[in-house]
Amino acid sequence: MGETVENTWRGSGMPLDAPWPRSDAAPVSALLARCPSHAPTDLIDSEALAGLFGVRRMHLKDERSRMGLGSFKALGAAHAIARAATAVDAPDPSRALTGRVFVAASAGNHGLSVAAGARIFGARAVIYLADTVPESFADRLRAKGAEVVRAGETYENSMRAAERDAAAKGWTLLSDSSWPGYTDLSMSVMEGYLQLAAEAVEQVGAPPNHILLQAGVGGLAAAVAAHARRAWGDAPTIIVVEPEAAPALAAGISAGHVVDTVGPVSCMGRLDCKTASMIALKGLSRDADLFVTVSEDAGRRAAAILADAGYPTTPSGAAGIAALLEGVAPGPDARVMAILSEGGEGG
Numbered sequence: 099m100g101e102t103v104e105n106t107w108r109g110s111g112m113p114l115d116a117p118w119p120r121s122d123a124a125p126v127s128a129l130l131a132r133c134p135s136h137a138p139t140d141l142i143d144s145e146a147l148a149g150l151f152g153v154r155r156m157h158l159k160d161e162r163s164r165m166g167l168g169s170f171k172a173l174g175a176a177h178a179i180a181r182a183a184t185a186v187d188a189p190d191p192s193r194a195l196t197g198r199v200f201v202a203a204s205a206g207n208h209g210l211s212v213a214a215g216a217r218i219f220g221a222r223a224v225i226y227l228a229d230t231v232p233e234s235f236a237d238r239l240r241a242k243g244a245e246v247v248r249a250g251e252t253y254e255n256s257m258r259a260a261e262r263d264a265a266a267k268g269w270t271l272l273s274d275s276s277w278p279g280y281t282d283l284s285m286s287v288m289e290g291y292l293q294l295a296a297e298a299v300e301q302v303g304a305p306p307n308h309i310l311l312q313a314g315v316g317g318l319a320a321a322v323a324a325h326a327r328r329a330w331g332d333a334p335t336i337i338v339v340e341p342e343a344a345p346a347l348a349a350g351i352s353a354g355h356v357v358d359t360v361g362p363v364s365c366m367g368r369l370d371c372k373t374a375s376m377i378a379l380k381g382l383s384r385d386a387d388l389f390v391t392v393s394e395d396a397g398r399r400a401a402a403i404l405a406d407a408g409y410p411t412t413p414s415g416a417a418g419i420a421a422l423l424e425g426v427a428p429g430p431d432a433r434v435m436a437i438l439s440e441g442g443e444g445g
Contacts, residue, residue, distance in 0.1 A: 100391030100424055103348045111384030112354055118429045119269035119280060119381035120289050121324040123296035126173075129180055130293060133167050139294065142438070146407055151422045152398035155433040157306060158409065161297045162441035162444075167214060169296055169415075170318060170402040171207035174201075175272055177290030178283055182270075189434035195221035199269040201218035203249075203257040204239075205314075205438060206368045207233065209273050224269065226260040227251050230363070252363075255370065269407030275315040275375040279354075285377060288317040289299035295325035298435065306435040308428045310418035311386075312339045314371040316347050316378025318439065323385035334435075335428075336386045338408075341366045341397065346374040347382060366397045370442065396420040410442035 111118070130136040140160045148156040148255040179200060189192035198221040202212045207227040216223035229251050236246045249259035257273070264271040277285035298395040301439060309326055311319035316338070323336050338347055343361035350356050356376050364370040382389075392400075397413030400420035404411050413420070418436035428434050 100342050100396075100423070101345065101395055103389040105351055105388065107351065107381065107383035108387060109384065111380055114355065114376055114380040115234050115278065116276065116376045116380045117285060118384070119320045119324045119377055120285065121328040123292035123325060126177060126290055126293045127296060128205055129177065129184070133165075133180075136175055137303075138207075138297045139164055141298055142409070143409060144232055146311055147403075150403070151429050151434070152430055153432045153434050154430065156307075157223045157298075157433070157435040159294060159436045160176070160409070160433065160438045162411065162415075164332060165214075167207065168400060169207040169210075170291060171211045173211075173216070173290035173293050174274055174287040174317070175202065175208055175211035176215030176218070177255075178286035179219060179221065181262060181286050182242055183219040186422055187243050193220040195219040198222070198357060199224060200272045201260050201264045201269040202226070204262040204397060204437070205253045205370065206235065207330070207385060209239050210242060212272055213239055213244035217243040217298065225254040228256045235311070250265050251369065252346065274317050274370070274375040275373070278376065282373060282378060284317070286375065288321045291318050291321035291326050294437070295322040299325065299329045302435060305431060306334050307432045308434045309334050309336045310339055310426070310436040310440060311336065311422055312369055312414065312417035312437065313347055313378075314344070314369040315373070315375040317375055318381060318437070320375070320378035320381035322436060322437070324381055325327065327385050335388070337388045337426060338382055338386045339417050340389070340392045341369050341417070344370045344372050346372055347379060347389045348391060350374050350379045351383060351389055364397075365394050366414045366417050368410075368412075369417055390421050390424070392417060393418040395429060396423045397428075399423055404438065405442070411438055412440060412442060415440040
């Protein structure tokens with residue numbers, strides 16, 4: 099069983115020099131209404147999973163089909179690029195960002211979102227991958243029109259290379275994380291995730307008692323938590339779930355500031371982020387109740403359970419559910435909501 103950290107900052111939030119996450123999904127929804135590939139994703143109400151985990155209701159927000167990209171990340175970087183395009187007075191939107199180059203490091207789906215957004219508006223996308231990322235994923239990026247650069251053995255190596263080359267070549271670094279001096283674009287990425295939260299609020303009916311949110315740098319968790327508090331106030335218990343190998347948010351909550359963590363490579367690859375987003379940590383310090391880490395075995399077992407139930411995903415996509423295997427016990431009357439964040443291929 100992993101570690102559980104109670105959030106002593108709950109309600110006030112820690113005093114980080116960063117903006118709060120946005121919580122209003124209306125501007126995102128208005129922009130997406132102009133996108134022909136956008137449609138709401140399903141909220142699954144699984145009686146089988148509710149019975150298995152001993153709760154009254156189990157809701158899964160199913161992001162596996164989001165805009166044809168296979169994960170919630172489709173709402174992030176592409177949203178930030180679309181925002182940049184709307185700021186340009188261009189008669190042809192498909193050429194609004196011609197000449198711009200967006201560069202990102204990716205452990206998976208963020209790169210696909212950058213590539214898709216850049217292609218729509220006439221920009222270039224250059225995606226930096228660690229050597230451990232499968233070539234099949236590099237091929238998926240190339241199919242979306244991105245250029246792929248291999249850079250080092252870890253995501254952190256590829257991130258440093260992307261940041262260095264963006265500065266040297268005048269490219270636009272588009273990260274889903276944030277740090278001192280880099281908040282505007284990452285805020286826009288996080289803002290896109292409010293769409294799935296708003297859909298879930300509309301779809302779920304009665305507010306859930308517990309919300310399980312998997313986290314890497316924390317952007318998804320912070321956006322959903324902010325919107326949940328806007329919609330439902332203090333009622334739901336919000337639980338942030340991380341791999342034991344990358345407890346960046348839990349460590350930050352304990353320390354009271356952003357910290358760098360160390361650990362082995364996790365099977366929950368899209369969550370294997372050793373340093374939290376500064377904006378996300380600030381927001382979650384205000385909005386989340388508990389921070390839980392889960393083992394590699396729990397991540398794999400959760401993915402297997404969801405596959406057996408007919409919802410194939412990866413250990414990253416199933417990480418919220420993994421918390422129910424490692425001591426989080428909402429109780430028999432609980433209505434629980436989790437996010438099925440990506441399809442079985444991952445990437």
